[in-house]
Amino acid sequence: MPKVAGWISHRYAKFAVIAFWLVVVALLGPLAGKLSDVQDNQASSWLPSDAESTQVLGQASSFVSADTIPAVVVYANPDGLTDQDMAAITADVQQFSQLDTLDGKVVGPVPSKDGQAAQVIVPLDLGPEGWDKAADAVDDLRATATDGLPAGTDVYIAGPAGQAADSSAAFAGIDSTLLYAAAGVVIVILLLTYRSPVLWVLPLVSAGIALTVAQAVIYLLAKNFDLTVNAQSAGILTVLVFGAGTDYALLLTARYREELRRHDDRHQAMAVALHRASPAIIASGATVALSMLVLLLATMNSTAGLGPVAAIGIVVGLLVMLTLLPALLVLCGRWIFWPRVPHVGDHEPTSDGVWARVGRRIERHPRRTWVVTAALLLVASIGVVQLNATGLSTADSFTTEQPSIAGEKVLAQHFPGGAGAPVVVVSNADQADEVRAAFAGVDGIDPASVTQPVVKDGTAYMEGTLTSAPDSDEAYDTVDRVRDAVHAVPGANALVGGTTAVNLDVERASAHDNKVVIPLILLVVLLILGVLLRSITAPLVLVGTVVLSFGAAIGVSALVFRHVFGYAGADTSFPLFVFVFLVALGIDYNIFLMTRVREEAQRIGHHRGSLVALAATGGVITSAGLVLAGTFAVLGTLPLVAFAEIGFAVAFGVLLDTLIVRSVLVTALNLDIGPAMWWPSPLARRAEPEADPSSIELVDA
Numbered sequence: 001m002p003k004v005a006g007w008i009s010h011r012y013a014k015f016a017v018i019a020f021w022l023v024v025v026a027l028l029g030p031l032a033g034k035l036s037d038v039q040d041n042q043a044s045s046w047l048p049s050d051a052e053s054t055q056v057l058g059q060a061s062s063f064v065s066a067d068t069i070p071a072v073v074v075y076a077n078p079d080g081l082t083d084q085d086m087a088a089i090t091a092d093v094q095q096f097s098q099l100d101t102l103d104g105k106v107v108g109p110v111p112s113k114d115g116q117a118a119q120v121i122v123p124l125d126l127g128p129e130g131w132d133k134a135a136d137a138v139d140d141l142r143a144t145a146t147d148g149l150p151a152g153t154d155v156y157i158a159g160p161a162g163q164a165a166d167s168s169a170a171f172a173g174i175d176s177t178l179l180y181a182a183a184g185v186v187i188v189i190l191l192l193t194y195r196s197p198v199l200w201v202l203p204l205v206s207a208g209i210a211l212t213v214a215q216a217v218i219y220l221l222a223k224n225f226d227l228t229v230n231a232q233s234a235g236i237l238t239v240l241v242f243g244a245g246t247d248y249a250l251l252l253t254a255r256y257r258e259e260l261r262r263h264d265d266r267h268q269a270m271a272v273a274l275h276r277a278s279p280a281i282i283a284s285g286a287t288v289a290l291s292m293l294v295l296l297l298a299t300m301n302s303t304a305g306l307g308p309v310a311a312i313g314i315v316v317g318l319l320v321m322l323t324l325l326p327a328l329l330v331l332c333g334r335w336i337f338w339p340r341v342p343h344v345g346d347h348e349p350t351s352d353g354v355w356a357r358v359g360r361r362i363e364r365h366p367r368r369t370w371v372v373t374a375a376l377l378l379v380a381s382i383g384v385v386q387l388n389a390t391g392l393s394t395a396d397s398f399t400t401e402q403p404s405i406a407g408e409k410v411l412a413q414h415f416p417g418g419a420g421a422p423v424v425v426v427s428n429a430d431q432a433d434e435v436r437a438a439f440a441g442v443d444g445i446d447p448a449s450v451t452q453p454v455v456k457d458g459t460a461y462m463e464g465t466l467t468s469a470p471d472s473d474e475a476y477d478t479v480d481r482v483r484d485a486v487h488a489v490p491g492a493n494a495l496v497g498g499t500t501a502v503n504l505d506v507e508r509a510s511a512h513d514n515k516v517v518i519p520l521i522l523l524v525v526l527l528i529l530g531v532l533l534r535s536i537t538a539p540l541v542l543v544g545t546v547v548l549s550f551g552a553a554i555g556v557s558a559l560v561f562r563h564v565f566g567y568a569g570a571d572t573s574f575p576l577f578v579f580v581f582l583v584a585l586g587i588d589y590n591i592f593l594m595t596r597v598r599e600e601a602q603r604i605g606h607h608r609g610s611l612v613a614l615a616a617t618g619g620v621i622t623s624a625g626l627v628l629a630g631t632f633a634v635l636g637t638l639p640l641v642a643f644a645e646i647g648f649a650v651a652f653g654v655l656l657d658t659l660i661v662r663s664v665l666v667t668a669l670n671l672d673i674g675p676a677m678w679w680p681s682p683l684a685r686r687a688e689p690e691a692d693p694s695s696i697e698l699v700d701a
Contacts, residue, residue, distance in 0.1 A: 011267050014327035021324045025209055028216035035215045038222040039229050047502060048299040048509035052483070056497025059426045063454055063461040068103045068125045069134060072159030073145050075109070076117040076410050077152050084150045086111075089118055092145050096122045101137060112414035119415060124161055134164035156407030159421070160499065163394055166402040170639050178235050181637055182242040183208070185630035193250065193623040199336050202328045203249035203321075210320040211241045214313040221312075228305035235635070235643070236306065237313045243631035244288060244585060245317035247624040248281045249325055251592055254620040256329060260342040270330045278322060280595040283532045284588040285318035290528070291521045291584035298513040300506065303573060355618025355663065359611040362668050370668035373660065377548045383555030386562050388569035391507045392641055393471040396568040399639045412469060421470035422449075422463040423482055424498040429453070431492035432460035438485040439464055444478030463498075470500045479504050510572035518579050522547070525587050533594055534681045541669055541677065542590045549661040550582050553653030560652075561645060571642040578646060582653040585628060589621050589662040597670060598683070605689045606677065610670040618663055625658025 047054045073096075075081065075089055089109045096106045103125035109118040122141065126133040138157045145155040157165070183204065190200035214237065221227040255277040259269035292314065295307030334341050362369050395405045423445065427435040432453035439462065440450040449465035464482075468474035479501045486494035522543060529539035554575065561567040596617050600609030632654065635647030670677060678684040 011330075014267075014330055017323050017327040018331065021209060021320065025212055029212055031219045032212045032215035035219045035222075035229065035234060038219055039231060039234060047301055048505055049301055050299065051502075051505035051509060052495050053497040053501040053505045056424055056426055056495045056501070059459055059495065060424055060461060060497065062456050062459060068123050069161040069164055070159050071122045071124055071138065071141055071157055071161030072407070072411065073108075073120040073122060073141060074117060074156040074158055074407050074411050075119075075145070075149070076154050076156070076414065078116060079152065080115045081111065081118055081153065082150065085153050086118070088149050089120065089145075091148070093120055095144050096120065096141070099124070101125055110415075114414060117410065117414035119411065121159070122161075134161055135168045138162055138165035154410075156403065156410050158404050158407030158411050162404030162407055166398065166404045170398065177637055178238045178634055179211075179242075181634035182239055182631045185634060186242055186246050186627055189623065189627050189630055190246070193626075194253075194337070195340060196337055198338065199253075202325060202332070202336065203246055203253070206249060206320050206325045206328070207242050207245040207317070209324065210245050210317040211238060211313070213320070214241055214316040217316065218309055218312055221308075227308060228301060229309055230302060230305065232302060233306040233309040235638075237309055239631045239635060240310055241313045241317045243628040244285070244314055244588075245321055246627045246631075247585075247588060248285065248318060248321040250620050250624045250627065251281055252277050252321060252325060253329065254617075256326075257337060257342050258616070260334060260337075261344060261346045264344055266330050266333060270326050274322070274326055276599070279532070280591050281322060282318065283528060283595070284591045285314050287525055287528045287587050287591070288584040289314045289318075290524050291580060294517055294520045294524060295580065297520065298517055298576075299509045300513055300573065303510075303513055303517075303576065353615065353619065355622075356611070356615035358618065358663065359614040359667060362664065363611060363671055366668040366671035370665055370672060373665045373668065374548060377552040377661075377665075381548070381551035381555040383557075383559040384551060385558075387554060387558035387575075388562075389572055389574045390569060391503060391572045392569055393469075395471075397641055399641055399644055421499040422465055423479060423496060423500060425462050425464070425482070425486055425494055425496050427453075427460050427486065427489070427492040427494035429455045429458050429460045431489050431494075432462070434489045435460065435486050435492050435494050436462055438489055439482060442478065442481045442485050444468060444474065444481060466500065471503060475500045476504045476507075507572045510576065513573075514576050514579075517576060521580060521583060525583060529587070529590070529594075532591065533598060533678070535678045535684075537673070537679045537684075538594060538677045541673070542587070542594065542666065545661050545665055545669070546583050546586055546590070548665075549586060549653060549657050550579055553582060553649055553656055554578065557645070557649040557652060560648065565644075567641055567645065570645055574642065574645055574649075578649045578653065581632070581646075581650045582657070585650075586654060586657040586661075589625065589657055590666065592621055592624075593617050593662055593666060598678070601675075601678070601683060601686075605686070606675040606683070607671060607688055610667060614663065614667050621662060622658055625654050629654040629658075 047057075073092070075085065077085060081089075086109065093106050093108060096102070099122070101124045102122070104123045106120060106122050108120035110120070111118045124137055126137055138161055141161075142155060142157055145157075149155065156162075186204055186207065187200055190203060191197075194200055218227065218229060218237070222229045252273060256270055256273040259273045259276075260266060263269040263272065289311040292307045292310040295310075296304050298304045298307070329336065334343075394408060398405065425435060425439050432455065436450060436453055439445065440447040444467055446465045446467055449463075451463045453460035453462045455461075466475050466478055468478065479496060479498075483496045486492065486496060525546070526539050526543050529542055530536065533539060557578075558570075561570065593613055596613035597606070597610050600612045603609070604612065629651040632647050633651040635643040638644070675684050675686060675688065
């Protein structure tokens with residue numbers, strides 16, 4: 001690494017490095033803007049690939065296009081629909097029947113029993129890009145339905161098309177919204193950290209280049225190698241690259257400024273800084289990237305697809321921050337730190353800064369400190385019993401009232417609970433009548449609603465309406481009963497799908513993924529820490545603190561979600577996503593701190609080295625935590641509960657990691673356990689020199 005570090009920061013080679021990245025951006029930049037063109041936001045790209053409802057989507061495509069999205073147009077008048085109303089609705093049906101995007105027949109108008117509402121089901125085939133077109137299609141339906149409708153009658157667009165339109169609107173501009181919000185957060189925190197009006201530009205430009213290149217690479221893989229990208233993974237990519245990339249920039253820049261106080265030549269200072277800081281940065285990036293790749297083992301397609309997308313973003317960010325940023329820093333020279341320009345021989349401010357003082361206080365009673373801190377984190381973890389991560393109903397998925405939700409409420413008031421979201425059953429054609437009889441006889445299914453089987457190519461297709469709301473626990477129980485009933489028909493090979501079945505399968509697949517993926521990520525983190533720190537004790541202790549931190553973050557978040565924000569629950573993927581981000585990214589701060597402890601312990605002993613490491617890295621770890629927390633917090637700008645919850649939990653967890661776990665708990669454990677932290681390496685057996693608790697100084701390398 002010393003030779004590579006010297007080459008990157010060489011007085012002439014730095015121009016080649018900068019030129020290389022400029023050429024890369026010039027070539028790949030146009031492709032980055034096309035990432036949205038290859039996003040797959042269809043249902044199958046989110047669902048577990050082997051789930052029964054996913055199989056139904058494949059077989060049902062012979063009867064109903066996989067791109068078909070039913071829109072339920074609801075007309076309601078609390079005083080009752082008049083003859084004029086019904087005449088206008090009938091005229092609307094004629095217009096709906098002429099739509100170019102119509103797939104099948106328009107059903108309706110179907111009046112409600114109370115005479116106050118009527119519904120019309122319009123099956124729309126919006127093509128493979130239906131997600132993007134849903135909002136415009138729904139607007140057109142609403143305009144047609146309201147034109148000429150008598151006063152006093154309201155129109156709502158519900159069903160899958162209405163929900164798709166609201167989701168599409170929520171995700172509209174997600175790339176630009178998150179990009180500008182993340183960039184704004186980074187700028188503010190870097191200004192506060194560096195206290196320089198110009199230095200922040202270099203990390204921000206580097207992060208922007210990293211995001212552009214990562215998006216281009218992901219676009220090429222999605223277009224040519226079937227990498228699945230959706231709006232969720234594309235949005236998280238932006239936050240992840242800016243957050244993690246800026247973290248790496250902060251660590252490197254802090255070490256570079258430290259070395260500028262020891263070396264006249266800025267190129268030599270950068271070579272030493274790269275040599276010292278790069279192992280921790282590379283280990284951090286590898287931990288995050290490998291942890292993300294573990295997501296490939298998830299059964300949920302949306303979760304598995306996020307893995308390689310996030311890993312690519314981290315790897316590209318790592319490369320940019322270890323090559324382009326150092327070249328830019330040495331190109332600009334010392335003045336980039338103005339007005340606090342470091343000079344050779346300057347006093348090292350971290351030696352008597354706030355974290356040096358914190359270290360001295362911890363040193364007085366290290367065992368008491370870590371026991372009390374761990375106990376408080378355990379108490380905070382109790383809040384996890386308030387977490388209801390069993391999925392969000394459609395009405396609870398948005399932070400604000402949505403048009404389709406209002407339509408669903410009106411629909412539920414006047415029609416059977418499952419109207420507009422039928423249960424779908426496919427089976428062998430020869431047993432279709434038996435399957436239909438079993439289907440219609442299930443408690444929770446309106447027997448009169450079960451359609452006659454439609455047969456094609458040896459497969460029968462039928463639908464039935466739930467008597468309860470399609471996203472309720474009662475509906476999930478009904479789906480299980482339907483499956484038991486139709487599976488029992490000999491030789492039918494019957495499968496049950498539909499919107500409710502999809503949600504049920506997602507909930508169960510997410511629970512499975514939590515049990516499989518979380519332990520594997522912990523194993524990856526443990527192995528990387530073991531290799532990096534050459535110890536068994538330290539990785540076990542650090543992983544324990546990570547799990548404790550995760551529990552506390554989830555516990556506090558669950559209480560806030562329920563009692564402050566008033567959220568009804570959490571998405572089924574919430575625990576896994578928060579665990580991945582908190583553990584994979586939170587371990588960065590463990591790595592930043594412990595690699596410096598090991599470095600200092602080899603020169604001045606473990607005890608004093610622990611204090612010096614805290615003093616030297618406390619400030620940069622705090623700044624890095626603020627950046628990462630701030631960038632994840634911007635997920636709350638989207639009107640989606642799932643994103644808001646992930647953003648809050650990760651932001652809170654990162655701050656907890658930064659300010660408490662890494663700086664206080666781990667330091668106290670370091671001081672209490674002593675050199676045994678490095679067992680079984682020789683460092684564990686090295687005699688401790690006399691420590692001077694009144695002085696913490698950074699020792700020159």
